[in-house]
Amino acid sequence: MKKNTSGPRLRKLLAEANISTTAFGVFLNTQAAQNVHNWYKRGVPAYRMEEVARILSVNSEWLKTGEGPKDAAHLRLADESGSTYDAQAIRGVYTVVEPTxxxxxxxxxxxxxxxxxxxxxxxxxxxxxxxxxxxxxxxxxxxxxxxxxxxxxxxxxxxxxxxxxxxxxxxxxxxxxxxxxxxxxxxxxxxxxxxxxxxxxxxxxxxxxxxxxxxxxxxxxxxxxxxxxxxxxxxxxxxxxxxxxxxxx
Missing domain, CATH: 2.10.109.10 (Umud Fragment, subunit A)
Incomplete structure (x- = not known):
């Protein structure tokens, strides 16, 4: 299993998008920005990797390991009506489910x-x-x-x-x-x-x-x-x- 080294890439993506750690934590409903700070050190947890990658419009494998293509402009998602849309085009408008x-x-x-x-x-x-x-x-x-x-x-x-x-x-x-x-x-x-x-x-x-x-x-x-x-x-x-x-x- 490849090591999760996503922390530095997450920090860089947020900085490039001008998103503060606190704002990202609030958006993810993680209770506190400290959780995101911990991800910088330990990496994005496996159960949230796909979600975070979608929000930032990058490939989850690249986010996790740094390998493979970074861009995920081709990613297609379905809304409640079944229509598909481009994640890259509407970055950051997802509803986050409270983690269990x-x-x-x-x-x-x-x-x-x-x-x-x-x-x-x-x-x-x-x-x-x-x-x-x-x-x-x-x-x-x-x-x-x-x-x-x-x-x-x-x-x-x-x-x-x-x-x-x-x-x-x-x-x-x-x-x-x-x-x-x-x-x-x-x-x-x-x-x-x-x-x-x-x-x-x-x-x-x-x-x-x-x-x-x-x-x-x-x-x-x-x-x-x-x-x-x-x-x-x-x-x-x-x-x-x-x-x-x-x-x-």
Whole structure:
């Protein structure tokens, strides 16, 4: 499969047409220009490639890979009456259907420098996860605030297995006792139940409490250890460790 390198071509096409990122995002009904900015980096998502190519009157294969003819003046589309028209001639008058999925940026813990033991949490611009827009709407989550990450370690084992994908709402950082949150702890990405404690202290609790005892941190410790709440964990995926064996075979 050829790599999607459409981002720079999309940026250039919009600049040539004097269309701002914000205006294009509004026209596509993507909720925010940030989505289009992300496309500059990661490329136009596959499920919108044909649509964006039609709007800009270019071949979708050229937009995706840079290969083949750019021009799509020959493109014919049908309107509601069945009549056909030239996409090049009426550029930019399409009705965009609201996408059913939302792309969530992926974040990960990486070393701050090669060979360093110090880490920090950054966006992985090569990956993203799609979730149904209806899931976010049901939880009143703004798509701009939703990000993803991997569960690292087994401290939440049986609840959230090592390697699971998590979805995090950065719009909810206020602590609700007993809810699961993603935190950055001196550059480490950690997933814990959080509880408020007297004196503005914070208790971090693992699901595997026998193996991972509670941690209680005072405000001074939280500042010293660079602890910040990234957001509320509202979804996770868990993959079975093995495929079940069929009996009597």
């Amino acid at each position: 999925d939302v792309e969530l940026a992926f974040f990960k813990e990486v070393a701050t420098a090669p060979g360093s033991n110090k880490t920090h949490v950054i966006e992985d611009r090569e990956h993203f996860i799609r979730l149904p827009r209806s899931h976010l709407e049901a939880l009143e989550i703004n798509p701009i605030d939703a990000i993803c990450a991997h569960m690292i370690g087994n401290s939440m084992g049986e609840k959230i297995e090592d390697g699971s994908i998590l979805a995090i709402d950065r719009g909810l950082t206020e602590i609700v006792d007993g809810e699961i949150y993603a935190i950055e702890h001196d550059g480490m990405l950690r997933i814990k139940y959080l509880h408020r404690m007297p004196g503005n202290s914070l208790r971090l609790r693992s699901h595997s409490r026998d193996e991972y005892p509670d941690e209680t941190l005072r405000p001074a410790q939280m500042e010293e250890q660079n602890i910040r709440v990234l957001g509320w964990v509202f979804w996770w995926s868990t993959l079975n460790k093995r495929r079940p064996l069929l009996p009597f075979l």
